Amino acid sequence: MNYWRRPFAFPKGVDQEMTRWTRLRENSLLLFPSVVLTLALGIYPLIWVLRYMFYDYPGYGEELFVGLDNFRRLLRDAEFWASVRNTFVFAGGKLLITVPLSLILAVILNGKLRGRHFMRAVFFMPTVISTAVISVVFYLIFNSYNGMVNQLLVRMHIIDSPFAWLGPDHAMMTVVIAAAWGAVGNYMLLFIAGLQSIPQDLYESASIDGAGPVQRFWRITIPMLGPVMQIIIMLAIIASLKGYESIMVMTEGGPIGKTEVMYLYLYKLLFPFATSGTPADQQFGYGSAVGFATALIVGAITMIYYWLSRKMNKVF
């Protein structure tokens, strides 16, 4: 019996009585909620964006069709392209810290270490805490005028005057650290799940053959983790490219646009009054075009990554 074609397995008699129509009705009923949700929350906003990106529309009043004007503006919008560059720096920095660190932690905490469950919980904790809270705490730690880090460094006579952790030159580094701190535990847990799916007998036979811990890590753990790692890195890439919450709280994209990332730029166009703008700054039309462009960029990078990493999927 092919179970995959039917949602449930019934006693033989019932199964035979079931007509094609009944199955269709049942399948449709089961699919209905997801389809409606997807249409209402996924497809409808998408169509909305696809329509308004050709309009000059501030969010109220007249909708003025402007053809490709919003895209022409996008091409000459230096602020947007600067935000794209900042996004790459932010995402790159965050990935460089997050992925190796979470893998190392996962390998350590997957071993028979005492207190590993407690340590896993500790490292996972930031994932549960609100990003806004984490960011406010990081702001209090790193701000120049009374931040804890500066106070500590001054007291230890390592620096004489306050260091501008959130100044134009170092703000990006600080927001990357904050974002990475918040993300490491999450990926660590995913890596642990991946590690636990690797059969133990592989390690045992490698040990019998004389392989040490480093060899086992490079020759067994990494290749066997391939498919899981491919997905985790993809999730990490997407999350890094789309992340803006911590930046919004810590620097609001500043100083002088040094931490302005794509999605924060987009957010400010659509909801200016949520940051420092006024309702008059709302630009739904242009915001839709920027939204479309950012989605394309994230989509393209994800696809390129998926193509480049296709070998990771082949373990055997």
Place this chain on the structure above:
Amino acid sequence: MWKRGIGLALTAVLAVGTAACGNSSNNGEGSTSPSSPASGTASAPASQAPSGEKKVISYWTDDRHDQEYIKSLIDKFNAENTDNIQVELTVLSENFNQSVDIAFSSNKAPDMLRLKSANTGTFVKKGYLAPIDEYVTDEMKTKFSSLLLEGVNKFDGKLYSLPNSGQTLRLVYNKDLFDKAGIEKPPETLQEMVDDAKKITAAGNSEGAYGFALNFKNPKSAFERSVREILSLSGHQGLGYDFKTAQFDFAPYSQVIEYFKQMWDDGSILPGAETLDIDPMRAQFAAGKIGMYLSFSTEPGVYKDQFPTDIHWGGALAPTIDGKRDGTSEIVSAGTWLGISDKSKNKDAAWQFMAYMYRDEVLTAYHEQGFGISVVPSIAEKAKNPDVPGMEGFLVGDNDSIWPVSPTVTPEGANYGDAFFKYMLSGGDLAKVTADLNARYNDALAKAKEKGEVKAEADPSFDPAKLKTNS
């Protein structure tokens, strides 16, 4: 069989849930469910009620500082009015404009709204507000006559709100740090401000005190509470607009920025000011770490309640570019207070409450208790000075006045706040930055005029010195 039963039951639950979601998604743009007002009061518009039946008027505001007083007025009105009108106050803690948008798009609009100069024009354009011309009495028209201004409370000749209080703008300075640095009085020119900031920093640096600061996390907000005032008192419109030519001209603005940059380069500005929001900055001022900044007349209330402080501080007129006061310090947010929703089904009852709130005794008490500085001449003349320490430096005087409204446009690219702050931090060619701003703002102005969104006509006879007589 039971599995199938559970499956179908789950499906039914999900379908019902989805239908509920679907309903809230059918309200056009901004269709997420409305966020709950902070105070949690019911905010549905009152239904059409025959006379004698209870009429509920919901009033939404984002003013927190005066909520106890407003609440007491509402309680009194609810108890005393004979038409069975019940006003319900909802104080929204934040995202006021967003909540209003959502409420209107989901047909849950309040009957009355707190209007501010930053949102009134947009609300009128969005069709949220009902004109009040038919209600306003001749007596009221006389009382507010000098303050009924097109683009402020009137739009296309229709009146939407009436004024109550406004905000003056001042230099706020720490007298202790001034004394310590040997400075006798607040600066009157920008050069003096730069020099004083340097002296204060030199004298107070060892204790972490610096000469100057602003909330540079939002450069536009920082400049709109500082440069605006310096310019208007110097005789230039404070947001970069020129009434004589009906064009944006940021040249005077750039002159002020040059002095700000000098303070930055001198190291006279509090380290980390580029990440400061207004409240953390106030906390630093209250802690005695900042020599001076510029801001609205909300500051005395802030240091009375929010950040009580032992430092000796005061408010003084802002410095001007060259020491000459060729204009007046602009009184802002002055033309509007309450407005009636166009969607209200009880506009008459809403007006009844509005008229109650605009009585002389309410406006006078509002001023005397320090919730805002009255801009209504008949009130300002009679009322006693507010009993808030420091407020004496912010009261409306001969050098304060309301200015005509400048058009608001959204240019392509960086706004003037970001562009000038970038120059302050990283340098460059200021003339080029200014020319670029002029080009982009005037381009946006031309487009907005073409679309009929703004009106901007040149007034070659505009003379900022004449504004003094209006105060």
